[in-house]
Amino acid sequence: MVPVKQRTLTWNDLIELFRSQKSWMNGIVAALDVTPQMAHALNEIPESGSITMKVLSAALMCDASNMTGIIDRLEARALVERRADPDDRRVKCVALTPAGKRLRKRIDEAFNQPPPAIAAMPVADQRALGNLIRQALTHAEAQRLERTGS
Amino acid sequence: MVPVKQRTLTWNDLIELFRSQKSWMNGIVAALDVTPQMAHALNEIPESGSITMKVLSAALMCDASNMTGIIDRLEARALVERRADPDDRRVKCVALTPAGKRLRKRIDEAFNQPPPAIAAMPVADQRALGNLIRQALTHAEAQRLERTGS
DNA sequence: TATTGTTATACTCTATAACTATA
DNA sequence: TATAGTTATAGAGTATAACAATA
Numbered sequence: 001m002v003p004v005k006q007r008t009l010t011w012n013d014l015i016e017l018f019r020s021q022k023s024w025m026n027g028i029v030a031a032l033d034v035t036p037q038m039a040h041a042l043n044e045i046p047e048s049g050s051i052t053m054k055v056l057s058a059a060l061m062c063d064a065s066n067m068t069g070i071i072d073r074l075e076a077r078a079l080v081e082r083r084a085d086p087d088d089r090r091v092k093c094v095a096l097t098p099a100g101k102r103l104r105k106r107i108d109e110a111f112n113q114p115p116p117a118i119a120a121m122p123v124a125d126q127r128a129l130g131n132l133i134r135q136a137l138t139h140a141e142a143q144r145l146e147r148t149g150s
Numbered sequence: 151m152v153p154v155k156q157r158t159l160t161w162n163d164l165i166e167l168f169r170s171q172k173s174w175m176n177g178i179v180a181a182l183d184v185t186p187q188m189a190h191a192l193n194e195i196p197e198s199g200s201i202t203m204k205v206l207s208a209a210l211m212c213d214a215s216n217m218t219g220i221i222d223r224l225e226a227r228a229l230v231e232r233r234a235d236p237d238d239r240r241v242k243c244v245a246l247t248p249a250g251k252r253l254r255k256r257i258d259e260a261f262n263q264p265p266p267a268i269a270a271m272p273v274a275d276q277r278a279l280g281n282l283i284r285q286a287l288t289h290a291e292a293q294r295l296e297r298t299g300s
Numbered sequence: 301t302a303t304t305g306t307t308a309t310a311c312t313c314t315a316t317a318a319c320t321a322t323a
Numbered sequence: 324t325a326t327a328g329t330t331a332t333a334g335a336g337t338a339t340a341a342c343a344a345t346a
Binding site: 008113 | 156157158160161162164165168169170172173175211260262263265268270273277278281282283284285286289290291292293294
């Protein structure tokens with residue numbers, strides 16, 4: 001009877017799981033012929049309508065200059081298009097093209113699956129894990145608001 | 151009474167948590183004046199003794215040519231040193247310098263803490279999460295062996 | 301003056317291919 | 324021939340600073 005370790009979840013545990021599943025995820029995005037960041041950006045652009053560069057770079061938590069490059073690459077692939085904002089001519093609105101919408105849907109489906117290491121667990125554990133992680137996400141969001149919105 | 155969502159853990163949940171905690175982690179490694187990959191490499195080099203470039207690149211799941219660059223940067227900072235392997239002159243052994251050992255210890259302590267979003271949860275939940283994630287890690291390792299060792 | 305987005309620049313990380321030196 | 328590591332190269336992501344257009 002091996003005693004179960006009763007330790008809290010550390011950053012090391014989390015990053016180790018993330019790294020172990022990275023090649024699975026890289027394979028999925030590579031098969032769709034995009035990079036992880038391009039996939040993330042596509043996922044943040046609404047199915048219909050548009051999003052500004054500023055909001056997009058906040059969602060990807062990267063610098064605005066960085067966002068320019070990622071959207072450049074998506075635009076070169078005709079997956080998105082930049083539009084002028086009629087109300088404020090400084091602002092650029094990014095919208096999905098039909099091809100972008102199709103790709104976004106495929107990415108969305110792939111990323112809403114459990115990664116292989118999770119899928120190998122009993123379903124009850126997968127659910128317990130899902131509930132706990134989503135609870136952690138609410139704390140993360142609250143802490144983010146505390147940092148930025150004070 | 152809001153019903154709790156009973157969904158399994160998806161890749162989207164996991165990556166969202168990871169991204170939300172990334173700036174916290176980036177802050178820690180930046181304060182220690184290393185990049186995340188440099189920190190990871192330092193953590194894989196044993197406290198005493200050495201590790202070969204090949205084993206190191208397998209641990210970081212990156213190409214060998216990539217490993218050369220990361221170790222170059224650590225060596226330029228005098229945190230590690232390359233030694234010749236007396237048994238096989240093709241092999242390079244990487245070992246920590248005294249400064250590397252000190253830094254490795256600080257990294258190890260930082261990464262064995264729960265990230266802020268986890269630390270905000272009740273300790274019982276943190277432990278449950280730790281046990282479930284470490285269970286997932288054993289599945290990940292089994293799947294890795296299945297892929298490579300068959 | 302402040303804000304949105306871009307350009308210029310520099311560095312890290314990433315992989316592939318060609319190479320050196322061993323085995 | 325095969326393996327360990329490096330170099331050369333190219334592309335992607337990252338941040339900072341300077342800039343243009345607009346508010």
